[in-house]
Each structure stands twice: as C-alpha cells, then as structure tokens.
Amino acid sequence: MYIREEELLDLIHQQEEEIRNKLKTNIQQVLDEEFIMNNIFLKFLDYIKRYHTERDTMDIKEFVKNSVAPVKKxxxxxxxxxxxxxxxxxxxxxxxxxxxxxxxxxxxxxxxxxxxxxxxxxxxxxxxxxxxxxxxxxxxxxxxxxxxxxxxxxxxxxxxxxxxxxxxxxxxxxxxxxxxxxxxxxxxxxxxxxxxxxxxxxxxxxxxxxxxxxxxxxxxxxxxxxxxxxxxxxxxxxxxxEIEKENLNITKILNSIQKNYQYITLKDMAEDLHFHENYLSRMIKQNTKQTFRDLLCQIRLKEAENLLLHTDLSVTEIAARVGYNKPNYFFKLFKDHYGITPIEFRTSGMV
Incomplete structure (x- = not known):
C-alpha cells in the first residue's frame, strides 16, 4: 500500500494530539502505564501531588532525565x-x-x-x-x-x-x-x-x-x-x-541523592539499585566520609538556603519543599547547622 506523505503527516499530528490530551488528563496514569515504577519514582509522583507548582511539573522532565535509568514497558x-x-x-x-x-x-x-x-x-x-x-x-x-x-x-x-x-x-x-x-x-x-x-x-x-x-x-x-x-x-x-552491562558507581548514587533529595530514602534507593541497604550505606560512608542521613540533610539545607534567600515561601512551606513534613524538626536541624533560625538567616541575607 502506498501512503502519500501528506496523509502520513496528518496521521502523525492526529496521534500526537491524542497523546498530549492523554498526558493533560492524567500524567500519573500515563507514566504508570509506560514505566515499571520504582520506589523513588513513586515517591516523586507523590511529592508532585502534594506540592504541585509549575516548577514541580517541569521537574518531572528533569527527574526522568537525571535519575537512574527508568525501565519502560x-x-x-x-x-x-x-x-x-x-x-x-x-x-x-x-x-x-x-x-x-x-x-x-x-x-x-x-x-x-x-x-x-x-x-x-x-x-x-x-x-x-x-x-x-x-x-x-x-x-x-x-x-x-x-x-x-x-x-x-x-x-x-x-x-x-x-x-x-x-x-x-x-x-x-x-x-x-x-x-x-x-x-x-x-x-x-x-x-x-x-x-x-x-x-x-x-x-x-x-x-x-x-x-x-x-x-x-x-x-x-x-x-x-x-x-x-x-x-x-x-x-x-x-x-x-556489544555493550557491557552498566556498572553502578558512587557518582550515580550521589547524583540520585542530589536529584531526589525531597523524598529519597536509603531503603528505597537500595531496593531500586538492587543493593543491600547496609552495603549501600557503607559505600556512601567510605566514599564521602558522611552517612546517608548527614549527606541528605546537607543537600536539603543547602536548598533551604536558596529558598529562604530567593523566594517568599514561609518556613513551613520551605520545610515541606526540601523534604521535612515536620516544621519543628526542620527548624531544629537548621539552627543546629547554622547557629541561627531560618527567619534570622533570611533577615540577615547570609550566603
């Protein structure tokens, strides 16, 4: 059967419109149908639902681009x-x-x-x-x-x-x-x-x-x-x-923590990377001289710095944005690390 190019282009545009409409209707359903969801991805989608902003919607693309290679089905x-x-x-x-x-x-x-x-x-x-x-x-x-x-x-x-x-x-x-x-x-x-x-x-x-x-x-x-x-x-x-199977290394592990700091846990990352939790913990400590918890806290507080200085979000909103659902706990961590409260940090304009 011979297909004219004009007809082919019309079919392409028709399919693309159908795909875009489906994405607008329910992006999580589309992702669930297309990907084998790992724990980190599910936590990310839950985070998007709870703290939905235009910026977070754009982060879906960045997440998929920079996280451990997802599996499509x-x-x-x-x-x-x-x-x-x-x-x-x-x-x-x-x-x-x-x-x-x-x-x-x-x-x-x-x-x-x-x-x-x-x-x-x-x-x-x-x-x-x-x-x-x-x-x-x-x-x-x-x-x-x-x-x-x-x-x-x-x-x-x-x-x-x-x-x-x-x-x-x-x-x-x-x-x-x-x-x-x-x-x-x-x-x-x-x-x-x-x-x-x-x-x-x-x-x-x-x-x-x-x-x-x-x-x-x-x-x-x-x-x-x-x-x-x-x-x-x-x-x-x-x-x-012939390509050898990709070796997971500490750089990719640290990149995953950096990109998914709002919702990542050691247990979920270990399961997604098919490592034992204790082995992954030791690997992080040996290569960074920090525990997973300390490393995650450092990354979250660094992002909190940026939000305090460059947005009008409340401290409670910032705590949630960086992964802490209990504002009082975030408040304590911040003061222990910087020696001042988040409000004092914002007022002083420290960097």
Whole structure:
C-alpha cells in the first residue's frame, strides 16, 4: 500500500494530539502505564501531588532525565513519532525497539550521555532489551519513528532457511534468548531502500488507523521488514556492537541523592539499585566520609538556603519543599547547622 506523505503527516499530528490530551488528563496514569515504577519514582509522583507548582511539573522532565535509568514497558506493539519537545532521557526497556529516521536526523545515546551516535536520514537502529539508551531529535522537522516490539511478535521459524551467520538473524536470536547478552544494538543505512521505508510507514498507518485486522497486518509488515534487513549487505550495516552491562558507581548514587533529595530514602534507593541497604550505606560512608542521613540533610539545607534567600515561601512551606513534613524538626536541624533560625538567616541575607 502506498501512503502519500501528506496523509502520513496528518496521521502523525492526529496521534500526537491524542497523546498530549492523554498526558493533560492524567500524567500519573500515563507514566504508570509506560514505566515499571520504582520506589523513588513513586515517591516523586507523590511529592508532585502534594506540592504541585509549575516548577514541580517541569521537574518531572528533569527527574526522568537525571535519575537512574527508568525501565519502560509495553503490553502490545506500539509505534509513534519521537516527540521533538521531550527532553532526552536515558532509559531501558523490556522489549526490542526499532528507531527509524524518516526525515532529518537525531542523536542516539547508548549507555551514557558521552557515547552518542548521530543517526542520519534513512538510518535505522534496533536496540535490544535492557540496553540503556536515549533519543534526541534536533528540530521540529525531524521525523523519527519509534517502534516497540513485544517478543511474541517475532516468530523465528519463518526465518529458518536463512543462515544463522546473517547479522540481523543473529541479533534476533540473541535478543530472544535471555541468557545471551551480546548484540546490543545494530544500525542500518537504508538510503535507496524504498521498500523498507514503505513497510515502516505502513506499520504506522495500520497502528494509528486501527482498522479491522490491523494487528495481523502489522505482524506481516514486521516479518517483511526483518527479511529485508537480513538481506542487507554488511557494508550497509554501520554498527554491530556489544555493550557491557552498566556498572553502578558512587557518582550515580550521589547524583540520585542530589536529584531526589525531597523524598529519597536509603531503603528505597537500595531496593531500586538492587543493593543491600547496609552495603549501600557503607559505600556512601567510605566514599564521602558522611552517612546517608548527614549527606541528605546537607543537600536539603543547602536548598533551604536558596529558598529562604530567593523566594517568599514561609518556613513551613520551605520545610515541606526540601523534604521535612515536620516544621519543628526542620527548624531544629537548621539552627543546629547554622547557629541561627531560618527567619534570622533570611533577615540577615547570609550566603
């Protein structure tokens, strides 16, 4: 089926409008449907509900961008355009993802913000589950399709006649075997491959139009896409790379505390990072010479300083903002640390 570009753009705008309306209606429901919620994320959402301001709403983007890479989930096949207004954030997921640059370009981050690939027009990247990555489009004109593929959409029997040394087949075999960790991502140069361009556009069309039998149609298009990728010459495969599992280190732990100081606890962070609470506590003490509690208190009081000097919020409001629900306890901590009360600090204009 041939889809005119005007029709494709109309479908993109239709889907984007539906997504924005859903976000406006209930952002927490959308996040809960899209992410495997960890304890810190849930505490963050609770904090937003209790102390909702325009600034806090913007902090959702900063939280997702700077916290430990969240895990995304899906129940079924999904395809959409990468939102050019969304800040790039590192994440991983429980499915295979195909990202195709239909128009323009994008930056593709693998494992960290330092390891970035620049994907050009008509290039396609497939990333395996559990690989930390993020996408950043560079302008509103860029059109990058994100395609989320559950493993039950991939039936390897239909590729049995294809040699197992073919890179694309090897990639899928690794992806479907949880015990295999190689073949983390693969990039194809598809310039001049109009059939692949058409297959991806047709998958998007079927998904958005949601006509009778769309699911079967998508599976057929997807199978044809994989077969055509298996036929690609190795010279057109820009990258086939193995990435080691990301090692958690003290820098990331401290960054998590710094970004989530309002609601973070040692227990929740230990569970989210899959560390024993005592081990995490010792790691922090060995590297900072401070306990988790003292470090957290220091960060909170530093933010309280800023709010006292640069806002008109009451001391009670500031206490809540920095993570203390009991104003009297905040008052005592502040006076013990600075030698004066929060009100005296504000009046004196100390820095």
């Amino acid at each position: 899906i129940k079924d096949f999904d395809i959409s355009r990468q939102d050019s207004t969304t800040v790039m954030y590192l994440h991983k997921h429980t499915y295979i993802e195909i990202d195709y640059v239909y128009k323009g370009s994008c930056n593709y981050y693998i494992n960290s913000e330092e390891n970035v690939l620049h994907l050009k027009e008509k290039e396609l990247c497939i990333v395996n589950q559990n690989v930390v990555h993020g996408i950043e489009t560079l302008s509103e004109e860029d059109i990058v399709f994100k395609c989320m593929i559950p493993f039950d959409y991939i039936e390897m029997d239909q590729f049995k006649e294809i040699n197992q040394d073919v890179l694309m087949k090897k990639f899928l075999m690794h992806a479907l075997n949880e015990n295999m960790t190689k073949a983390s991502f693969i990039v194809f140069d598809l310039k001049g491959k109009d059939i692949i361009d058409a297959l991806i556009c047709n998958m998007f069309y079927e998904y958005v139009k949601n006509n009778i039998g769309w699911g079967g149609a998508v599976k057929n298009f997807l199978s044809l896409l994989f077969i055509n990728l298996m036929r690609m010459k190795e010279s057109d495969i820009r990258m086939f790379k």
